[in-house]
Amino acid sequence: MERNDSQFSGGRRYKNDDITVYWKPSACVHASYCYRELLEVFDPSRRPWVDMNGSTTEKIIEVVNLCPTEALSWKWNDESKNDSVGSDQLNHIKFRRPELMNSNEQETKEQPVSVKIMADGPIVLKGNFTLSYNGTKKEIHDSMISICRCGVSDHMPFCDGQHRKAGFVG
Amino acid sequence: MDDSKENKSQAIIEVIDFGPLKISGNFLLKDLKRGNEESPVEVKLCICGKSGNKPYCDESHKNK
Numbered sequence: 001m002e003r004n005d006s007q008f009s010g011g012r013r014y015k016n017d018d019i020t021v022y023w024k025p026s027a028c029v030h031a032s033y034c035y036r037e038l039l040e041v042f043d044p045s046r047r048p049w050v051d052m053n054g055s056t057t058e059k060i061i062e063v064v065n066l067c068p069t070e071a072l073s074w075k076w077n078d079e080s081k082n083d084s085v086g087s088d089q090l091n092h093i094k095f096r097r098p099e100l101m102n103s104n105e106q107e108t109k110e111q112p113v114s115v116k117i118m119a120d121g122p123i124v125l126k127g128n129f130t131l132s133y134n135g136t137k138k139e140i141h142d143s144m145i146s147i148c149r150c151g152v153s154d155h156m157p158f159c160d161g162q163h164r165k166a167g168f169v170g
Numbered sequence: 171m172d173d174s175k176e177n178k179s180q181a182i183i184e185v186i187d188f189g190p191l192k193i194s195g196n197f198l199l200k201d202l203k204r205g206n207e208e209s210p211v212e213v214k215l216c217i218c219g220k221s222g223n224k225p226y227c228d229e230s231h232k233n234k
Contacts (some may be wrong), residue, residue, distance in 0.1 A: 018212050112196045112209065113181040117225040119203035123191060123215060130219070133185035141177045147191055151219035157185040170216075170224040 005048040016052040028071035038063040070096045122146040122159035190227035191215040
């Protein structure tokens, strides 16, 4: 399935064929108009919480325009239509987030891989990285693996939980 | 939309035969035992259990 959400330096954006909805989490005051009016699209309990296929473009625009902050805003994907949008479209980016007009919305700088040394346990790696061992290379996408740090695992280089039995401290 | 950008490998994690775990690239190292946090360009972490300078490798794996 094609993803319709992605991250960029100004927050998150969600697309359907007609429009892009922008979400700026830091601006949200939880006025909750979005999910009270259109739970099919805006469902805080779901990830991603915005489903652009949940309703019509017209209805999504209507509900985004209800947001009292700049947390939710929108634009037409056809850029030529954005300049002529009228001020009745309260939450069009032109009025809410003018910095997004004509910006090229750089992708967020890629997330660093998280490397955690667990107390008396393994190394837990999380993110997008290349893992090389025993002469093989694997691309790991958005997932987590644990590498043995005590030296007694039966599944080297991966942790199999034996550090506890082994009484590993370090 | 270009999804490949988001999934781009950020770091090389290399299990060195009979040696340490070598990590290089864009990563954040958090040591939950000692409470340190750092983002070096490269690090070698002990995975043999013998280092006297955990979590780092101190070449102790070479000792019998």
